[in-house]
Amino acid sequence: MKSKSHWENVYATKPPERVGWYAPHLHTSLAMIANCVAEKNARVIDVGGGASTLVDDLRGRGYEQITVLDLSSAALSTTRSRLGIAAAKVEWIEGDVKTVELPPAYYDIWHDRAVFHFLIKADDRQQYVQNMQRSLKDDGHVIIATFSPEAPPKCSGLEVRRYNPKLLQSELGGGFELQEQKSEMHLTPGGVEQMYLYCHFRKRVHTQ
Numbered sequence: 001m002k003s004k005s006h007w008e009n010v011y012a013t014k015p016p017e018r019v020g021w022y023a024p025h026l027h028t029s030l031a032m033i034a035n036c037v038a039e040k041n042a043r044v045i046d047v048g049g050g051a052s053t054l055v056d057d058l059r060g061r062g063y064e065q066i067t068v069l070d071l072s073s074a075a076l077s078t079t080r081s082r083l084g085i086a087a088a089k090v091e092w093i094e095g096d097v098k099t100v101e102l103p104p105a106y107y108d109i110w111h112d113r114a115v116f117h118f119l120i121k122a123d124d125r126q127q128y129v130q131n132m133q134r135s136l137k138d139d140g141h142v143i144i145a146t147f148s149p150e151a152p153p154k155c156s157g158l159e160v161r162r163y164n165p166k167l168l169q170s171e172l173g174g175g176f177e178l179q180e181q182k183s184e185m186h187l188t189p190g191g192v193e194q195m196y197l198y199c200h201f202r203k204r205v206h207t208q
């Protein structure tokens, strides 16, 4: 799979703090997650979590049920090693977010920073949304951070789709309702400005 080899190569050749999307802490993600649910036993999945420190910070804040999913085994092993013995308390899934089999109606919070925006084909986005919809509990939360229209057209050398809240809402469809949006300027370790859009959606409960 071309995409997997791209990401394995990135993580095999660059230290985690030199990749363009690196931030020492994902403050906006942490604040949005805290706003979603107060309970620390909420089930949180970080899709395409890579080598990010979100899992470290969630553990540090007392979250007990965290899953990190990524295509890249190199990224997951970097994060696991950094966490040390705490890694045993986290669920690790190596797989493709579009197709991996996740437990149905299981997660309270789905977090994605800089993954959905790589899905250029409509079919891929549809598969992603279906997997997300299926694995989230009714009334579950979605936090997605993508490049904004002002950001560069590529991330990690790959073409991305850039989003405003309306476009992201239309991709997710009527099963999700936008709750909160935030723009954030990210400065890459190389000094390039990238405007991110963070959106928090809530899964609609279907009553029949």
Ligand SMILES: C[S@@+](CC[C@H](N)C(=O)[O-])C[C@H]1O[C@@H](n2cnc3c(N)ncnc32)[C@H](O)[C@@H]1O
Pocket: 003, 007, 021, 022, 023, 047, 048, 049, 050, 051, 052, 053, 069, 070, 071, 072, 075, 095, 096, 097, 098, 112, 113, 114, 115, 118, 155, 156
């Ligand atoms: C730009 S990085 C962002 C990493 C992390 N979310 C962060 O904010 O630091 C994109 C990540 O998504 C992963 N990824 C890309 N496509 C994926 C897919 N289809 N399924 C699962 N992970 C994927 C890559 O391996 C990489 O770790």
